[in-house]
Amino acid sequence: MDLSQLETFLAVVEERGFSRAAARLHRTQPAVSHAIRRLEEEVGDPLFERSSREGTLTPAGELLREYAERLLKLRREATAAIGELRSLERGRLHMAANEYTCLYLLPVLDQFRRLCPHISVLVQRALASRIPEQILDRTVEMGIVTFRPDEEQLRLVGVYTDSIVFIVNPRHPLAREKKVAIRDLGAENFVAHNVVSPLRRRVIDLFEKHKTPLNMNVELPSLEAIKRFVAMGNGVALVPGLTVQDELARGELVQVAVPELRIERQLFLAYRRNSMLSHAALAFLKAVKSLSQERGTPFTFRTEPNK
Numbered sequence: 001m002d003l004s005q006l007e008t009f010l011a012v013v014e015e016r017g018f019s020r021a022a023a024r025l026h027r028t029q030p031a032v033s034h035a036i037r038r039l040e041e042e043v044g045d046p047l048f049e050r051s052s053r054e055g056t057l058t059p060a061g062e063l064l065r066e067y068a069e070r071l072l073k074l075r076r077e078a079t080a081a082i083g084e085l086r087s088l089e090r091g092r093l094h095m096a097a098n099e100y101t102c103l104y105l106l107p108v109l110d111q112f113r114r115l116c117p118h119i120s121v122l123v124q125r126a127l128a129s130r131i132p133e134q135i136l137d138r139t140v141e142m143g144i145v146t147f148r149p150d151e152e153q154l155r156l157v158g159v160y161t162d163s164i165v166f167i168v169n170p171r172h173p174l175a176r177e178k179k180v181a182i183r184d185l186g187a188e189n190f191v192a193h194n195v196v197s198p199l200r201r202r203v204i205d206l207f208e209k210h211k212t213p214l215n216m217n218v219e220l221p222s223l224e225a226i227k228r229f230v231a232m233g234n235g236v237a238l239v240p241g242l243t244v245q246d247e248l249a250r251g252e253l254v255q256v257a258v259p260e261l262r263i264e265r266q267l268f269l270a271y272r273r274n275s276m277l278s279h280a281a282l283a284f285l286k287a288v289k290s291l292s293q294e295r296g297t298p299f300t301f302r303t304e305p306n307k
Helices: 003-015 018-025 029-043 059-086 101-115 128-136 198-209 223-231 241-250 279-295
Strands: 092-097 120-125 142-145 154-168 189-193 215-220 237-240 254-256 264-272 299-303
Touching: 003 018, 003 029, 003 059, 018 029, 092 101, 092 128, 092 279, 101 120, 101 142, 101 154, 101 241, 101 279, 128 142, 128 154, 128 264, 154 223, 154 241, 154 279, 189 223, 189 237, 215 223, 223 237, 223 241, 237 241, 241 254, 264 279, 279 299
Parallel strands: 092 120, 092 142, 189 215
Antiparallel strands: 142 264, 154 237, 154 254, 154 264, 154 299
């Protein structure tokens, strides 16, 4: 049986007759009678008392009526729900980010929530190296990464340009300097992130290139912990500029330029190349683009070319 048959059946029930149901459905009476006969054949029982002209239901007809009303109600609800998705009255956006890239998301999500307050948002914390895999296996719809994944099935949009900064606490002797050379850092105790990453390898290579010791005597599991430890007067650190904007503004930390350590990082929004994005994801892309147009650098919106 299909929903159109059930609609015809309920019309006969509600109009208490085949002719009135036919008029309501803009069909002929023989067509309505034929539809009911086919439905009875599928059910295997008569649905109407043939002796009644008022469309009186048999026990099988009464039972089918309950299910038919529930099924058609579900169809109406499903149609309405899809309409709400299109109009962004409902929906869900599931993304992946790590501790660092989540900081980029905060102003974008603020803008997105203002535009689409009914969309629920879930940002799942993940290792940066795992995010491309999570996007491709559809665990998440989008992700923020700081590298160009090898997977050709991903589309990348450059959304933010950040720099690595050298930070000390305000009482550190180097805090009075505007600029220092990398060779002046050989005696410093660096507080490092204990997650192996391409950035960590690049910093190590730069110190080796300039024949300068890199003393990483303390390694911590989060950027937040590194910032607080340095602010307490324990060593120095190299961190993404995005992560220390507030601390620098409050004077809790001081940034000192190191010309040899100019390292820029591009943040990318990644999603499946040949997949239809949800209405929520498309709206999020619009919010990302709008924010880049309003604020400008370091916010960007640049679609990377296909590989």
